[in-house]
Each structure stands twice: as structure tokens, then as C-alpha cells.
Amino acid sequence: MAVSIKTITSPDKAVIDRIVELHIASFKGFFLSTLHPGFLRQLYKSFATHKKSALMVAYEDGIPVGFLAYSWDTSGIYKYMLLRYFFPFFWYSFLSFLKKPSIFLKMFSALSMPYSHKRDTDYMKIFSLGVAPEYHSRGIGTGLIEEMKRNVDFDKYEYITLETDANDNDEANQFYLNNGFRLSTDFYTFEGRHMNKYHYRKNHEATLS
Numbered sequence: 236m237a238v239s240i241k242t243i244t245s246p247d248k249a250v251i252d253r254i255v256e257l258h259i260a261s262f263k264g265f266f267l268s269t270l271h272p273g274f275l276r277q278l279y280k281s282f283a284t285h286k287k288s289a290l291m292v293a294y295e296d297g298i299p300v301g302f303l304a305y306s307w308d309t310s311g312i313y314k315y316m317l318l319r320y321f322f323p324f325f326w327y328s329f330l331s332f333l334k335k336p337s338i339f340l341k342m343f344s345a346l347s348m349p350y351s352h353k354r355d356t357d358y359m360k361i362f363s364l365g366v367a368p369e370y371h372s373r374g375i376g377t378g379l380i381e382e383m384k385r386n387v388d389f390d391k392y393e394y395i396t397l398e399t400d401a402n403d404n405d406e407a408n409q410f411y412l413n414n415g416f417r418l419s420t421d422f423y424t425f426e427g428r429h430m431n432k433y434h435y436r437k438n439h440e441a442t443l444s
Contacts, residue, residue: 238300238375240382243290246280250292253299254279254365261365277324279304281316282362288312291382293366293375301366303379307359307392359387361397380414389437401429 243250255275258267267275279302282290287308293301306312316324361383366375387395399407401421408431412418416433423429 237295238373238378239294240378241292241294242386243283243292246283250299251276251279251283254290254292254302257299257302257365257367258363260368262363267363273323277316277320281312281320282306284319285312285315288315289383289386291379293379295370300370301364301375301379303364303383304362305359305383305395306362307357309360312362356393357391359383359392359395361395364397376410377414384435393436395435396432398430398432401431 255272258275258279259272267278279290282288282304285306285308288304288306288311291303291305292299364376364379383395395416396419397411397416399411401408411433414435416435419432419434421429421431
């Protein structure tokens with residue numbers, strides 16, 4: 236079946252719930268996947284409705300099989316989520332904390348990090364990209380990346396950026412390299428997690444050897 240890609244602009248419950256399922260399946264063991272599913276629901280509703288962010292969904296036969304969430308206002312998306320969905324966000328954060336109190340510092344760091352970063356250039360940031368495990372190696376992730384590139388005005392935005400784990404993550408790192416991204420830098424988070432930061436610029440693919 237052919238895959239179609241759409242940008243979601245309203246928080247349709249069935250679609251958002253499916254994206255939460257895809258996120259958990261795609262990022263097993265990662266921090267956000269350990270939180271209450273309701274937390275992820277507020278997050279992806281925010282990407283769908285925030286004016287400076289976007290949530291793209293890949294469908295096959297009407298069923299969401301992949302998604303890509305990105306923003307060109309990295310601090311604004313968090314502020315928006317906290318203001319618009321404050322009560323459900325607080326409630327699901329509280330439930331997550333009760334289940335696992337050790338998440339407090341990670342959650343605080345994740346929410347405060349965008350406020351501490353000064354933006355000296357305009358860019359797009361990919362926050363998450365997930366594909367249903369049974370649909371891997373079918374070009375769906377690449378299709379989402381290509382659709383995003385077509386939506387970016389590179390006269391206004393200097394590059395697309397993203398971060399992913401540097402260790403035990405060869406498939407994801409190679410995926411981004413294959414899609415025209417280049418390693419910009421690597422760094423360690425406060426808990427010692429080794430991360431790679433990638434940039435994609437419009438002229439990268441033309442210069443790939």
C-alpha cells in the first residue's frame with residue numbers, strides 16, 4: 236500500500252493516542268517512554284497545535300505508521316505546553332513521579348534546557364521521529380525527513396538539527412547520515428549520556444561524496 240504523509244493541525248484523540256503508541260514502541264527504555272502515556276499525549280498535542288511547531292504523520296491504509304515532530308521555536312513549544320495543557324501536564328507528571336521519583340531531575344532538566352540556550356541563528360529542530368517496528372526498512376522515516384525538508388524555507392532557516400544517542404545506536408546514526416545530515420558535535424548530558432548533534436543544510440546533499 237502507498238504511504239501518505241500529512242501534517243496534523245488538530246489534536247485528534249485517536250491519532251495522538253496512536254502516535255504515543257508509536258513513540259513507546261520506537262524508544263523503548265528511553266526517558267520519555269518511561270513517563271505516563273498521558274504526558275506524551277500532552278506533548279504531541281502541543282506539537283500539533285503550536286503555531287511554530289509541526290507534527291507530521293505517515294499513514295498506510297489510513298493507519299498512522301510513523302511520525303515526525305519538529306519546531307522552529309524550541310523554548311516556545313515547552314512554554315506553550317505548560318500554559319495550554321497545564322493541569323493535565325501537571326497531573327501526568329505527578330503520576331510519573333509517584334511511579335518513579337528518580338525522574339524528577341531528568342524532567343526538570345528536559346523542561347528547563349531550552350530556556351538556557353541562546354539562539355544565535357534560525358533553525359528547525361527535530362524532537363522525535365518514530366516508525367512502527369514492523370514498518371522499518373520501508374522508507375517511511377526517509378519519506379518523513381524528505382517531506383520536512385520540502386516544508387523548510389532554507390532562505391530563512393539556516394539548518395535542521397537533531398540529537399540522538401552516540402552509543403549503541405548505530406542504526407539511527409547511520410540513518411541520519413544517509414539522509415544528508417552531518418555530525419556537528421557530540422556532548423554529554425548531566426547524567427552522562429553521550430549524544431551526537433547533527434545538522435542538515437540545503438547544500439549538504441550536493442556535496443556528499
